[in-house]
Every structure is written in structure tokens, then in C-alpha cells.
Amino acid sequence: MCGIIGIVAKNYANQLIYDGLTVLQHRGQDAAGMVTCDDGRLYLRKDNGMVRDVFHTRHMLNLKGNVGIGHVRYPTAGCSSSAEAQPFYVNSPYGITLAHNGNLTNGEELKRELFLEDLRHQYGFRFRGTVERAGPGTGARRQGAAGCQRCI
Numbered sequence: 001m002c003g004i005i006g007i008v009a010k011n012y013a014n015q016l017i018y019d020g021l022t023v024l025q026h027r028g029q030d031a032a033g034m035v036t037c038d039d040g041r042l043y044l045r046k047d048n049g050m051v052r053d054v055f056h057t058r059h060m061l062n063l064k065g066n067v068g069i070g071h072v073r074y075p076t077a078g079c080s081s082s083a084e085a086q087p088f089y090v091n092s093p094y095g096i097t098l099a100h101n102g103n104l105t106n107g108e109e110l111k112r113e114l115f116l117e118d119l120r121h122q123y124g125f126r127f128r129g130t131v132e133r134a135g136p137g138t139g140a141r142r143q144g145a146a147g148c149q150r151c152i
Contacts, residue, residue, distance in 0.1 A: 002086075002101040003027030003072040012036075014063040017070040021051045028074035031085035035097040038065030042095055046071075046085040071099035 003024030007013040017034050025032075032054040033046025045059045051072065071086040087099040104110070 036068035
């Protein structure tokens with residue numbers, strides 16, 4: 001059980017995401033994270049701990065942009081390492097962040113499928129006012145995840 005929030009705002013989204021994560025804190029106290037997007041660049045902050053302990057003024061000032069996602073984690077799988085804190089970020093091919101709630105029971109299968117078909121390059125995530133999918137039907141084939149947000 002985790003908490004996820006996604007915001008598209010007229011102004012900076014960081015404070016709205018912070019406030020949302022604070023409200024969702026009961027869904028996970030192990031770790032918190034936030035990523036924002038400004039002019040195609042991603043800004044990420046995540047760590048173990050409660051929302052109030054992970055985000056300080058210096059962190060909030062660096063989370064620029066009017067689009068973002070946030071996550072609070074309650075571990076049901078994996079360990080309590082800060083490496084497990086979300087949102088996850090991958091730089092290739094264009095940069096993608098992902099936050100999820102639940103356990104992907106077919107994660108390895110989806111990963112293998114995407115890499116074998118090379119969909120990550122053909123249908124890469126980019127921000128152009130909308131979110132483009134990773135490939136035809138990838139979301140529909142996801143099993144076990146209760147919810148998912150992505151920011152690109």
C-alpha cells in the first residue's frame with residue numbers, strides 16, 4: 001500500500017505535490033519522493049523517511065516545474081533501502097520517471113517484451129503536453145499494480 005499523486009498546475013507543482021503527499025502519508029511512512037518537470041528537464045528528490053523529513057526548503061527550491069508526481073512508500077516487497085524509494089528514474093532513451101502502487105507480478109515479462117521488441121526507442125516517453133505510452137497496450141498488459149503514474 002503506497003500513495004501516489006500526479007499534478008499538472010498553472011504554476012509550480014512542488015508545493016501541491018508536497019501537500020498531497022502529506023495527506024497521503026498514512027499510505028506509507030518508509031520513504032517519500034517527488035519528481036517535477038520544467039522545460040523538458042526532470043528534477044528528482046527521494047529518500048527514506050516521512051515527507052516532512054525528506055523535503056526541506058533547499059530541496060523544494062530545486063523541484064522546478066508545473067508538472068510532477070509524488071510517492072510515499074509502504075514496503076510490501078524488496079527492502080527498506082533508499083534505492084527502493086520512488087519515483088524511479090531512468091535516463092535512457094529520453095528520461096522517464098515512474099511511481100507505482102502494488103507489486104508488478106509480471107514485471108520481468110514486460111521488461112523482456114519491451115527490450116526484445118525495442119519499443120523503448122520506437123515509443124519513448126516524451127513530454128509534449130501529454131503523456132505518450134511506452135508501447136501499444138503496455139499498460140493494459142500490466143498485472144498486479146494497483147496504480148501507476150509516470151512523468152516524462
